[in-house]
Amino acid sequence: xxxxxxxxxxxxxxxxxxxxxxxxxxxxxxxxxxxxxxxxxxxxxxxxxxxxxxxxxxxxxxxxxxxxxxxxxxxxxxxxxxxxxxxxxxxxxxxxxxxxxxxxxxxxxxxxxxxxxxxxxxxxxxxxxxxxxxxxxxxxxxxxxxxxxxxxxxxxxxxxxxxxxxxxxxxxxxxxxxxxxxxxxxxxxxxxxxxxxxxxxxxxxxxxxxxxxxxxxxxxxxxxxxxxxxxxxxxxxxxxxxxxxxxxxxxxxxxxxxxxxxxxxxxxxxxxxxxxxxxxxxxxxxxxxxxxxxxxxxxxxxxxxxxxxxxxxxxxxxxxxxxxxxxxxxxxxxxxxxxxxxxxxxxxxxxxxxxxxxxxxxxxxxxxxxxxxxxxxxxxxxxxxxxxxxxxxxxxxxxxxxxxxxxxxxxxxxxxxxxxxxxxxxxxxxxxxxxxxxxxxxxxxx
Amino acid sequence: xxxxxxxxxxxxxxxxxxxxxxxxxxxxxxxxxxxxxxxxxxxxxxxxxxxxxxxxxxxxxxxxxxxxxxxxxxxxxxxxxxxxxxxxxxxxxxxxx
Numbered sequence: 066x067x068x069x070x071x072x073x074x075x076x077x078x079x080x081x082x083x084x085x086x087x088x089x090x091x092x093x094x095x096x097x098x099x100x101x102x103x104x105x106x107x108x109x110x111x112x113x114x115x116x117x118x119x120x121x122x123x124x125x126x127x128x129x130x131x132x133x134x135x136x137x138x139x140x141x142x143x144x145x146x147x148x149x150x151x152x153x154x155x156x157x158x159x160x161x162x163x164x165x166x167x168x169x170x171x172x173x174x175x176x177x178x179x180x181x182x183x184x185x186x187x188x189x190x191x192x193x194x195x196x197x198x199x200x201x202x203x204x205x206x207x208x209x210x211x212x213x214x215x216x217x218x219x220x221x222x223x224x225x226x227x228x229x230x231x232x233x234x235x236x237x238x239x240x241x242x243x244x245x246x247x248x249x250x251x252x253x254x255x256x257x258x259x260x261x262x263x264x265x266x267x268x269x270x271x272x273x274x275x276x277x278x279x280x281x282x283x284x285x286x287x288x289x290x291x292x293x294x295x296x297x298x299x300x301x302x303x304x305x306x307x308x309x310x311x312x313x314x315x316x317x318x319x320x321x322x323x324x325x326x327x328x329x330x331x332x333x334x335x336x337x338x339x340x341x342x343x344x345x346x347x348x349x350x351x352x353x354x355x356x357x358x359x360x361x362x363x364x365x366x367x368x369x370x371x372x373x374x375x376x377x378x379x380x381x382x383x384x385x386x387x388x389x390x391x392x393x394x395x396x397x398x399x400x401x402x403x404x405x406x407x408x409x410x411x412x413x414x415x416x417x418x419x420x421x422x423x424x425x426x427x428x429x430x431x432x433x434x435x436x437x438x439x440x441x442x443x444x445x446x447x448x449x450x451x452x453x454x455x456x457x458x459x460x461x462x463x464x465x466x467x468x469x470x471x472x473x474x475x476x477x478x479x480x481x482x483x484x485x486x487x488x489x490x491x492x493x494x495x496x497x498x499x500x501x502x503x504x505x506x507x508x509x510x511x
Numbered sequence: 512x513x514x515x516x517x518x519x520x521x522x523x524x525x526x527x528x529x530x531x532x533x534x535x536x537x538x539x540x541x542x543x544x545x546x547x548x549x550x551x552x553x554x555x556x557x558x559x560x561x562x563x564x565x566x567x568x569x570x571x572x573x574x575x576x577x578x579x580x581x582x583x584x585x586x587x588x589x590x591x592x593x594x595x596x597x598x599x600x601x602x603x604x605x606x607x608x
């Protein structure tokens with residue numbers, strides 16, 4: 066709540082009366098409520114904030130001393146944790162030298178304000194992003210991706226203000242298109258959602274975004290965010306589409322969804338609240354057509370569930386992201402499947418019979434939805450999980466292996482795109498990366 | 512000794528407006544509720560309304576649904592305008608997340 070107050074431009078403080086979770090459960094005992102009434106009365110009459118108007122609180126420099134560098138580094142990490150600015154993994158202290166190095170990747174001045182990070186409303190500048198990226202072990206050439214992702218995150222249409230705080234625990238998924246992905250070693254292949262020592266960009270960028278969400282946006286577990294489980298919140302999900310593997314006639318995601326010209330460096334931001342593997346490949350001697358169709362049915366069967374978190378994106382967002390591996394995309398394209406026909410199949414065959422919606426209590430959530438289009442959809446039987454097939458995000462990524470699909474279930478009112486800007490010196494940064502990391506983006510060992 | 516100096520990562524806060532002044536008294540006041548209508552709000556808020564009305568006989572407490580309810584609506588400019596137009600002296604914001 067203090068986050069929300071702060072995000073409105075008020076001092077980060079409020080007259081509050083808080084109650085334990087048990088009082089919010091159906092059939093709860095509210096007998097203790099009258100005993101708390103004076104707190105309400107005082108909040109309306111006596112409470113005074115600890116801050117006054119126009120008290121801008123700039124973030125200062127911090128300092129620690131140690132007997133050795135290792136001792137100082139340890140103390141710095143302890144200071145970050147005790148101030149609730151860490152994630153439990155070791156951090157690089159964002160020294161002036163390290164932040165200045167990261168800022169070599171900026172196409173904007175360091176003081177350029179990107180926006181206020183919700184819900185706390187911390188002022189987010191290019192330097193703020195560089196500080197987070199420095200702490201997360203990032204490099205200068207990652208900064209354009211992080212800044213574009215932050216721009217997308219702060220777009221009011223993303224509804225990040227609510228998604229930061231909600232109990233469902235959505236996390237940002239950043240899909241990168243354009244040649245920058247390969248140039249900065251962003252993974253689009255095997256293990257694209259996880260750690261990869263040869264393609265480490267996604268981990269650092271995603272971790273930096275998470276640190277911004279927590280430290281600048283106030284999303285602290287159980288305080289600023291009520292995410293009950295908080296999956297994927299160490300590094301979020303930052304990966305690239307394997308554009309080189311797109312079958313003929315298939316468009317890159319950024320072109321398909323946002324209309325960006327192929328070859329444009331861009332990000333596309335979706336909030337997801339789950340990641341699930343769906344076994345796609347057959348087990349015996351299926352014909353190619355059977356293998357493809359069976360896999361599509363398994364995907365549709367999985368999607369046919371009332372994911373009520375996706376209602377916020379029913380009209381203009383997405384029910385989720387389907388990751389299809391390059392080899393499967395090629396195989397299906399050879400059989401005549403297109404991006405449109407895949408989406409159409411999944412949309413038609415993931416519709417849920419009203420009877421099933423009713424037994425799950427889903428109609429009540431549809432009835433209270435703020436969007437009249439979503440409310441009206443209750444009349445449809447079977448009920449489509451999203452307004453139109455085009456809402457389903459389809460991305461070609463992952464290892465060249467035919468066995469699985471991946472489904473990132475969404476909680477995303479919109480899919481927000483942003484074009485990146487890189488500094489004029491960007492090629493020099495890439496050369497530095499080749500020198501530092503030991504192999505060029507085309508010469509990795511695996 | 513080794514000194515490490517590094518940036519505070521929390522970003523600056525920009526306080527642009529003061530909190531509303533508190534009321535001198537609830538006697539004769541007009542109070543409204545803005546609620547996200549989650550969970551037990553439909554039970555809790557009427558209790559608070561009744562407590563106020565019992566303890567301050569000349570108070571006017573608007574019905575709990577006098578303003579739009581729900582997460583999607585309570586933060587909107589339209590709701591803020593409605594609250595302003597209503598002439599309430601204070602608002603209790605009910606938020607269960």
